[in-house]
Amino acid sequence: MTALPEPWRLLTIAEYEALGEDDQTRWELQEGILMMSPSPKPRHMRLGARLFSQVDEQLPDELVAVPDVDVDLQLVNAEGPATVRRPDLVVVDSSEYQRVEAEGGVLxxxxxxxxxxxxxxxxxxxxxxxxxxxxxxxxISHYWIIDLTTPLSLVAFVLTDELGYVDNGEVTGEFTTNSPCPLTIRLDQLG
Structure with missing residues (x-):
């Protein structure tokens, strides 16, 4: 990672990308402000790996699961103070994954x-x-939150035009959906 910018400067997406990779720190960008968060605990990481495995094996060829990766939320134009989040897992178009592989940048x-x-x-x-x-x-049409508290649960939010995200409450045991493709998540096998 290159030298950190002055703390009072709001970063654009290009400036964030220019910082490069840092395997020691988890960075996100919130409205141009560089934010650091501690690394997840082992249980969090193990659950994430198991979730990735379950999702990845069920996806059609046009979708790719990617764990722990930067996503430009595209909330402002390229010259504005960007917001980049690093979710635990994303499901993205294969073409976008291939674009980043070929050209660089972030999803x-x-x-x-x-x-x-x-x-x-x-x-x-x-x-x-x-x-x-x-x-x-x-x-982003689907946002899932997994809570590690016993019993392990998942809340699946679906984006609507009028209400924003809506959900059907917490799910334990097994979660199934048909969007963006048929998926079954066995929550009892994640922990």
Missing amino acids: RASAVHVVVEIVSPGSRRTDYVTKRSEYAEAG
Whole structure:
């Protein structure tokens, strides 16, 4: 990672991308402000790996599951102070994944179908309030929140034109959906 910018500067998406990779720190960009969060605990990471495995094996060729990756929410034009989130898992168009592989950059929200956040002790409000509103504004059609509290549960939000995200409550045991494709998540096998 290149040197960090002055803390008073609001970063654009290009400036964020120019920072490069940093394997030691989890960075996100919130309205141009560089935010650092602690690395997830082992249980969080293990659950994320198991979730990725379940989702990845069920996806059709036109969709790709990617864990722990930057997503430009595209809330402002390219010269504005960007918002980049790093969800625990995304399901994205294969063409967008291939674009990033070929050209570099980060995934764009316009190609993301599902974003998943696993709630950590310090992220509950951010996941349920801040990121929920950001992902809805970015037009991401499905937002899943997995809560590690026993019993492990999933809330699946679906974006509507009139109400923003709506959900049918917490699910435990097994979660099934047909959008963006048929998926079954065995929550009891994640923990």
